[in-house]
Amino acid sequence: MTSISRFFIGLFLISLPLLAQKKAFEVVPLGVKGGIDETNLSAYLLAPKNTTDFICLDAGTINAGIEKAIANNVFTVSSDEVLRKYIKGYLISHAHLDHVSGLIISSPADSSKTVFATKDCMQMMEKHYFNGDTWANFGDEGPGFQIKKYHFQTLAFGEETKLNNTTMTVKAFQLSHVNPFESTAFLIKNEENAVLYLGDTGSDEIEKSNDLRLLWQAVAPLIKEKKLRGIFIEVSFPNEQPDNALYGHLTPKHLMKELTKLEEFAGKGSLQDFKIIITHRKPPTKNIQKIKEQLKKENALGVDFIFPEQGKRFDL
Ligand SMILES: [Zn+2]
Ligand SMILES: [Zn+2]
Helix, strand or coil, X not given: CCHHHHHHHHHHHHHHHHHHCCXXXXXXXXXXXXXXXXXXXXEEEEEECCCCCEEEECCCCCHHHHHHHHHCCCCCCCHHHHHHHHEEEEECCCCCHHHHHHHHHHHHHCCCEEEEEEHHHHHHHHHHCCCCCCCCECCCCCCCXXXXXXXXXXXXXXXXXXXXXXXXXXXXXXXXXXXXXXEEEEEEEECCEEEEEECCCCCHHHHCCCHHHHHHHHHHHHHHCCCEEEEEEECCCCCCCCHHHCCCCCCHHHHHHHHHHHHHHHCCCCCCCCEEEXXXXXXXXXXXXXXXXXXXXXXXXXXXXXXXXXXXXXEC
Protein backbone atom coordinates (compact mmCIF):
# COMPACT_ATOMS: atom_id res chain seq x y z
CA MET A 1 0.00 0.00 0.00
CA THR A 2 1.37 3.41 -0.91
CA SER A 3 1.74 6.00 1.80
CA ILE A 4 -0.73 8.21 -0.04
CA SER A 5 -3.49 5.57 0.01
CA ARG A 6 -2.69 4.87 3.67
CA PHE A 7 -3.15 8.59 4.26
CA PHE A 8 -6.58 8.57 2.63
CA ILE A 9 -7.70 5.43 4.50
CA GLY A 10 -6.53 7.10 7.72
CA LEU A 11 -8.44 10.23 6.87
CA PHE A 12 -11.54 8.15 6.17
CA LEU A 13 -11.28 6.32 9.50
CA ILE A 14 -10.79 9.59 11.39
CA SER A 15 -13.85 11.09 9.74
CA LEU A 16 -16.09 8.09 10.54
CA PRO A 17 -17.26 9.39 13.94
CA LEU A 18 -17.94 12.74 12.31
CA LEU A 19 -20.06 11.05 9.65
CA ALA A 20 -21.99 9.24 12.39
CA GLN A 21 -22.79 12.64 13.94
CA LYS A 22 -24.32 13.91 10.71
CA LYS A 23 -27.45 15.90 11.45
CA ALA A 24 -30.70 14.02 10.86
CA PHE A 25 -33.47 16.58 11.47
CA GLU A 26 -34.13 20.25 10.98
CA VAL A 27 -36.19 22.28 13.42
CA VAL A 28 -37.87 25.62 12.86
CA PRO A 29 -39.47 26.97 16.06
CA LEU A 30 -42.64 28.92 15.23
CA GLY A 31 -43.26 29.81 18.86
CA VAL A 32 -41.26 29.16 22.01
CA LYS A 33 -42.85 30.86 25.02
CA GLY A 34 -45.09 29.38 27.70
CA GLY A 35 -47.61 32.19 27.89
CA ILE A 36 -48.87 35.74 27.49
CA ASP A 37 -47.31 36.59 24.13
CA GLU A 38 -49.88 35.35 21.63
CA THR A 39 -47.42 35.84 18.76
CA ASN A 40 -44.91 33.37 20.21
CA LEU A 41 -46.51 30.27 21.78
CA SER A 42 -45.35 26.62 21.60
CA ALA A 43 -45.03 25.29 18.02
CA TYR A 44 -42.03 23.52 16.48
CA LEU A 45 -41.62 22.42 12.88
CA LEU A 46 -39.60 19.20 12.53
CA ALA A 47 -38.53 17.56 9.26
CA PRO A 48 -35.98 14.99 8.12
CA LYS A 49 -32.88 16.92 7.06
CA ASN A 50 -32.96 18.40 3.53
CA THR A 51 -36.69 17.91 3.11
CA THR A 52 -39.68 20.22 3.53
CA ASP A 53 -41.79 17.44 5.02
CA PHE A 54 -42.49 19.19 8.30
CA ILE A 55 -44.68 17.99 11.10
CA CYS A 56 -45.79 20.74 13.49
CA LEU A 57 -45.32 19.82 17.16
CA ASP A 58 -48.04 21.74 18.99
CA ALA A 59 -49.57 24.75 17.29
CA GLY A 60 -49.79 27.68 19.69
CA THR A 61 -48.49 30.17 17.12
CA ILE A 62 -48.36 29.45 13.40
CA ASN A 63 -48.48 32.52 11.17
CA ALA A 64 -46.34 34.93 13.22
CA GLY A 65 -43.67 32.20 13.47
CA ILE A 66 -43.68 31.50 9.72
CA GLU A 67 -43.36 35.27 9.03
CA LYS A 68 -40.39 35.47 11.40
CA ALA A 69 -38.71 32.46 9.74
CA ILE A 70 -39.20 34.06 6.30
CA ALA A 71 -37.69 37.33 7.59
CA ASN A 72 -34.69 35.25 8.76
CA ASN A 73 -34.38 33.62 5.29
CA VAL A 74 -35.14 30.20 6.74
CA PHE A 75 -37.84 29.88 4.07
CA THR A 76 -37.73 31.46 0.63
CA VAL A 77 -41.36 30.83 -0.30
CA SER A 78 -44.50 32.71 0.80
CA SER A 79 -46.03 32.17 4.24
CA ASP A 80 -49.07 30.71 2.52
CA GLU A 81 -46.88 28.11 0.83
CA VAL A 82 -45.13 27.20 4.09
CA LEU A 83 -48.50 26.74 5.78
CA ARG A 84 -50.18 24.85 2.98
CA LYS A 85 -47.33 22.84 1.46
CA TYR A 86 -44.49 22.48 3.98
CA ILE A 87 -46.57 21.66 7.07
CA LYS A 88 -47.77 18.09 6.42
CA GLY A 89 -49.62 17.62 9.71
CA TYR A 90 -49.96 18.56 13.37
CA LEU A 91 -49.16 16.68 16.56
CA ILE A 92 -51.03 18.22 19.48
CA SER A 93 -49.81 17.33 22.98
CA HIS A 94 -52.85 18.62 24.89
CA ALA A 95 -55.80 20.92 24.26
CA HIS A 96 -54.72 23.97 26.29
CA LEU A 97 -55.17 27.06 24.13
CA ASP A 98 -51.49 28.04 24.20
CA HIS A 99 -50.86 24.80 22.22
CA VAL A 100 -53.71 24.95 19.70
CA SER A 101 -54.75 28.57 19.12
CA GLY A 102 -52.48 28.92 16.04
CA LEU A 103 -54.05 25.82 14.50
CA ILE A 104 -57.57 27.17 15.11
CA ILE A 105 -56.85 30.63 13.69
CA SER A 106 -54.94 29.40 10.63
CA SER A 107 -57.39 26.58 9.79
CA PRO A 108 -59.46 28.57 7.22
CA ALA A 109 -56.27 29.28 5.19
CA ASP A 110 -54.75 25.82 5.66
CA SER A 111 -54.70 22.89 3.20
CA SER A 112 -56.02 19.39 3.76
CA LYS A 113 -53.89 17.42 6.23
CA THR A 114 -53.98 15.27 9.36
CA VAL A 115 -54.22 16.45 12.97
CA PHE A 116 -52.87 13.79 15.34
CA ALA A 117 -53.70 13.67 19.05
CA THR A 118 -54.53 11.11 21.70
CA LYS A 119 -58.16 10.41 22.56
CA ASP A 120 -58.71 12.89 25.43
CA CYS A 121 -57.02 15.74 23.60
CA MET A 122 -58.87 15.04 20.35
CA GLN A 123 -62.23 14.90 22.12
CA MET A 124 -61.55 18.23 23.84
CA MET A 125 -60.65 19.88 20.53
CA GLU A 126 -63.79 18.48 18.89
CA LYS A 127 -66.05 19.42 21.78
CA HIS A 128 -64.71 22.89 22.58
CA TYR A 129 -63.09 24.30 19.44
CA PHE A 130 -63.89 22.58 16.14
CA ASN A 131 -67.57 22.13 17.03
CA GLY A 132 -69.40 24.23 14.42
CA ASP A 133 -70.21 26.69 17.19
CA THR A 134 -67.17 28.40 18.73
CA TRP A 135 -65.41 27.67 15.39
CA ALA A 136 -66.23 25.79 12.20
CA ASN A 137 -65.58 22.07 12.36
CA PHE A 138 -62.74 21.72 9.84
CA GLY A 139 -62.41 18.08 10.84
CA ASP A 140 -64.02 14.79 9.86
CA GLU A 141 -65.30 13.91 13.34
CA GLY A 142 -67.26 15.59 16.12
CA PRO A 143 -70.26 17.93 16.33
CA GLY A 144 -71.43 20.49 13.75
CA PHE A 145 -71.11 20.39 9.98
CA GLN A 146 -67.88 18.54 9.15
CA ILE A 147 -65.91 20.46 6.53
CA LYS A 148 -63.42 17.55 6.39
CA LYS A 149 -60.38 19.62 5.53
CA TYR A 150 -58.55 17.99 8.42
CA HIS A 151 -58.44 14.30 9.14
CA PHE A 152 -58.64 13.93 12.92
CA GLN A 153 -56.51 10.89 13.68
CA THR A 154 -56.57 9.55 17.21
CA LEU A 155 -53.27 8.10 18.42
CA ALA A 156 -53.19 5.11 20.74
CA PHE A 157 -50.49 5.29 23.40
CA GLY A 158 -47.39 3.23 22.63
CA GLU A 159 -48.36 2.43 19.03
CA GLU A 160 -46.11 3.45 16.15
CA THR A 161 -48.12 5.45 13.60
CA LYS A 162 -47.03 6.73 10.21
CA LEU A 163 -47.03 10.51 9.77
CA ASN A 164 -48.52 10.61 6.29
CA ASN A 165 -46.81 12.59 3.52
CA THR A 166 -43.52 12.29 5.44
CA THR A 167 -41.10 9.41 6.05
CA MET A 168 -41.49 9.80 9.81
CA THR A 169 -43.44 7.84 12.40
CA VAL A 170 -44.73 8.80 15.85
CA LYS A 171 -45.32 6.97 19.10
CA ALA A 172 -47.31 8.69 21.90
CA PHE A 173 -46.58 8.44 25.63
CA GLN A 174 -48.74 9.71 28.47
CA LEU A 175 -47.66 12.70 30.59
CA SER A 176 -49.21 14.16 33.72
CA HIS A 177 -50.02 17.90 33.61
CA VAL A 178 -51.86 18.44 36.91
CA ASN A 179 -52.90 14.88 37.59
CA PRO A 180 -55.24 13.44 36.25
CA PHE A 181 -55.14 15.91 33.30
CA GLU A 182 -53.21 14.26 30.50
CA SER A 183 -50.57 15.65 28.22
CA THR A 184 -48.52 13.77 25.63
CA ALA A 185 -44.92 13.07 24.66
CA PHE A 186 -44.20 12.22 21.02
CA LEU A 187 -41.32 10.01 19.96
CA ILE A 188 -40.71 10.80 16.30
CA LYS A 189 -38.57 8.49 14.23
CA ASN A 190 -37.06 8.81 10.79
CA GLU A 191 -35.08 5.76 9.64
CA GLU A 192 -32.80 4.97 12.61
CA ASN A 193 -32.92 8.47 14.13
CA ALA A 194 -35.37 9.85 16.64
CA VAL A 195 -36.42 13.00 18.49
CA LEU A 196 -38.52 13.17 21.66
CA TYR A 197 -40.95 16.07 22.19
CA LEU A 198 -42.76 16.50 25.49
CA GLY A 199 -45.87 18.62 25.90
CA ASP A 200 -46.40 20.38 29.21
CA THR A 201 -45.56 18.12 32.13
CA GLY A 202 -44.95 18.17 35.85
CA SER A 203 -42.35 15.98 37.57
CA ASP A 204 -43.36 12.51 38.79
CA GLU A 205 -42.65 13.57 42.36
CA ILE A 206 -45.04 16.52 42.34
CA GLU A 207 -47.64 14.88 40.07
CA LYS A 208 -47.64 11.61 42.10
CA SER A 209 -47.19 9.82 38.79
CA ASN A 210 -44.72 7.47 37.10
CA ASP A 211 -45.33 8.71 33.55
CA LEU A 212 -41.87 10.25 33.17
CA ARG A 213 -40.18 7.19 34.67
CA LEU A 214 -41.90 4.99 32.07
CA LEU A 215 -40.96 7.41 29.29
CA TRP A 216 -37.31 7.51 30.39
CA GLN A 217 -37.22 3.72 30.48
CA ALA A 218 -38.66 3.55 26.97
CA VAL A 219 -36.19 5.99 25.39
CA ALA A 220 -33.03 5.04 27.34
CA PRO A 221 -32.01 2.34 24.79
CA LEU A 222 -32.15 4.96 22.00
CA ILE A 223 -29.77 7.18 23.98
CA LYS A 224 -27.40 4.25 24.55
CA GLU A 225 -27.40 3.53 20.81
CA LYS A 226 -26.92 7.25 20.03
CA LYS A 227 -30.06 7.31 17.94
CA LEU A 228 -31.94 9.92 19.94
CA ARG A 229 -30.96 13.35 18.59
CA GLY A 230 -32.53 15.47 21.29
CA ILE A 231 -35.33 15.96 23.78
CA PHE A 232 -37.71 18.92 23.77
CA ILE A 233 -38.91 19.50 27.33
CA GLU A 234 -40.52 22.36 29.16
CA VAL A 235 -39.21 24.50 32.01
CA SER A 236 -41.98 26.99 32.76
CA PHE A 237 -40.81 28.61 35.99
CA PRO A 238 -37.54 29.42 37.76
CA ASN A 239 -36.65 27.59 41.01
CA GLU A 240 -38.27 30.29 43.13
CA GLN A 241 -41.73 29.02 42.13
CA PRO A 242 -43.09 27.05 45.11
CA ASP A 243 -43.92 23.35 44.58
CA ASN A 244 -47.59 24.00 45.38
CA ALA A 245 -47.87 26.56 42.55
CA LEU A 246 -46.34 24.64 39.62
CA TYR A 247 -49.68 23.84 37.90
CA GLY A 248 -48.20 20.76 36.22
CA HIS A 249 -44.97 22.37 35.06
CA LEU A 250 -41.22 21.99 35.64
CA THR A 251 -38.51 24.21 37.15
CA PRO A 252 -34.76 23.83 36.48
CA LYS A 253 -34.38 21.88 39.74
CA HIS A 254 -37.20 19.46 38.90
CA LEU A 255 -35.95 19.01 35.32
CA MET A 256 -32.45 18.12 36.55
CA LYS A 257 -33.93 15.55 38.98
CA GLU A 258 -35.84 13.96 36.10
CA LEU A 259 -32.81 13.98 33.80
CA THR A 260 -30.76 12.32 36.54
CA LYS A 261 -33.31 9.48 36.52
CA LEU A 262 -33.05 9.28 32.74
CA GLU A 263 -29.26 9.04 33.03
CA GLU A 264 -29.63 6.14 35.48
CA PHE A 265 -31.53 4.19 32.81
CA ALA A 266 -29.29 5.25 29.90
CA GLY A 267 -25.95 4.84 31.71
CA LYS A 268 -23.50 7.08 33.57
CA GLY A 269 -22.24 9.91 31.36
CA SER A 270 -24.77 9.10 28.64
CA LEU A 271 -26.21 12.64 28.70
CA GLN A 272 -22.85 14.35 28.26
CA ASP A 273 -23.35 16.80 25.34
CA PHE A 274 -26.84 15.40 24.78
CA LYS A 275 -29.17 18.03 23.34
CA ILE A 276 -32.00 19.17 25.61
CA ILE A 277 -34.20 21.81 23.98
CA ILE A 278 -35.88 23.97 26.63
CA THR A 279 -39.44 24.92 25.72
CA HIS A 280 -42.33 26.82 27.31
CA ARG A 281 -40.42 29.37 29.46
CA LYS A 282 -43.08 31.71 30.81
CA PRO A 283 -42.69 35.49 30.80
CA PRO A 284 -41.77 37.91 32.33
CA THR A 285 -38.40 38.25 30.57
CA LYS A 286 -36.55 38.26 33.86
CA ASN A 287 -37.87 34.73 34.59
CA ILE A 288 -36.98 33.55 31.09
CA GLN A 289 -33.39 34.69 31.73
CA LYS A 290 -33.34 33.25 35.24
CA ILE A 291 -34.36 29.78 34.00
CA LYS A 292 -31.43 29.81 31.57
CA GLU A 293 -28.95 30.83 34.29
CA GLN A 294 -30.25 28.29 36.78
CA LEU A 295 -30.08 25.44 34.25
CA LYS A 296 -26.51 26.30 33.30
CA LYS A 297 -25.52 26.42 36.97
CA GLU A 298 -27.13 23.07 37.83
CA ASN A 299 -25.83 21.21 34.77
CA ALA A 300 -23.89 18.43 36.56
CA LEU A 301 -24.86 15.97 33.79
CA GLY A 302 -23.10 18.06 31.12
CA VAL A 303 -26.08 18.24 28.79
CA ASP A 304 -26.08 20.66 25.86
CA PHE A 305 -29.00 23.02 26.52
CA ILE A 306 -30.61 24.66 23.50
CA PHE A 307 -32.81 27.71 24.07
CA PRO A 308 -34.81 27.92 20.84
CA GLU A 309 -35.73 31.25 19.28
CA GLN A 310 -38.76 31.91 17.12
CA GLY A 311 -38.02 31.64 13.40
CA LYS A 312 -34.39 30.51 13.87
CA ARG A 313 -33.61 27.12 12.40
CA PHE A 314 -31.34 24.57 14.05
CA ASP A 315 -30.44 20.99 13.19
CA LEU A 316 -30.40 17.86 15.35
ZN1 LIG B 1 -50.77 23.15 29.36
ZN1 LIG C 1 -48.71 25.31 27.82
